[in-house]
Each structure stands twice: as structure tokens, then as C-alpha cells.
Amino acid sequence: IAGITQAPTSQILAAGRRMTLRCTQDMRHNAMYWYRQDLGLGLRLIHYSNTAGTTGKGEVPDGYSVSRANTDDFPLTLASAVPSQTSVYFCASSKSGGQDEAFFGQGTRLTVV
């Protein structure tokens, strides 16, 4: 099934632990994004990648890292989780960038305790 897949769907994580959220797309899109969505704040960009091998920082990058080794995968890593990283995380992709429709994964609900 063509689309974008995230894993896990939800996770409860102890503070200080390392965690990687996985994101895979099979649409051969060049651009990929990680957002967090918190109540009343809308979607905030964490990191993005315009093409395989390149990444960039978004609005709220601190505490997060990404890699883009190939076109399909764009994992997001929390090196040492803190409670303020409790959020819903969405991965998205688009054909080539900010003027193309973005397709979103189903989201990962992360709770840091």
C-alpha cells in the first residue's frame, strides 16, 4: 500500500531514555518532515530533509536528531527524553518541497514520564 508509515503508534518512555521514531515512505518523495503537534499550538517543524543525504533544522530542533540515508526512511531520535517532549509526532513527505501537497503518517503519540 503506497503511503507513509510511522512506528510505533504510541509509546510511554522514561525520562532520560533514548528513543527512535521510525518513518518510511514508498512514494519516492524527495522531501520529508518531522512535526510535533501540541494542543493549541498547531504543527511545529522539528527537522526536515529536502533530499536524501541532506537534513535541516526546523522551528524546534533541540533535543532531536534525524538522518536521511536513503529516499524512503527518515528516523527521528530523541537522545535523552524529557517530559516536555510529550507530544504527538507526525512524519510527512512531499514530492519536492513546500509547494507540493504533504502526505502525513498516522502519528506517534509519545508520553515521557
Next chain:
Amino acid sequence: GQNIDQPTEMTATEGAIVQINCTYQTSGFNGLFWYQQHAGEAPTFLSYNVLDGLEEKGRFSSFLSRSKGYSYLLLKELQMKDSASYLCAVTDSNYQLIWGAGTKLIIKP
């Protein structure tokens, strides 16, 4: 700074028409998107405007005025399934998407 404003919540009646406004102040403009997001789900694309005017797509229409930094999403013949949040997003001069906080639309029978 960059800013996108939308009403936090709106209520409308099934079968009626509702207009959701979005005003923006961004560093440059390369297009405006509307997305729909049902509770607990991912956003899905509704419309894209880059030129002034009205784009119609079935029951949904989107309008853009670049000189006024203004857009609206018009929903006609409202159905209960239209209860959702509607997100306005603008592509800035760096081709990054700036998102509004979303408008929660409640449809009453």
C-alpha cells in the same frame, strides 16, 4: 516574526454553509494550503492557492487575497463528517510551511 491566525473554534449547523478565515504575516509567500484533520488522525490535504481568487472543489472552496494576507475556506452543505480541525499553512520565501494552530469546527444536527 511569522504568524498565521485562525479562529480557535467555530460551530455550524448540518446543511448550512461556514467560512473559516485565515490571515497571515510571513517572510515571503509561495502558496497557501488548507488541510483537514479529524480528531486523533493525521492531516489530509484539501486545497492549495498560489494566485488570487477562488478555487472550487466540490463542497469545499478556498479563496486567496495576497495583497490582504487573507484566505478563507468555505464549506457548503455541511455534513456531520465535516466535524474536524481545519489547518491553514503558508509556504514562505524559504519554501518552508508555516502552520496555523487550526480551527476546530463543530457541526450540530
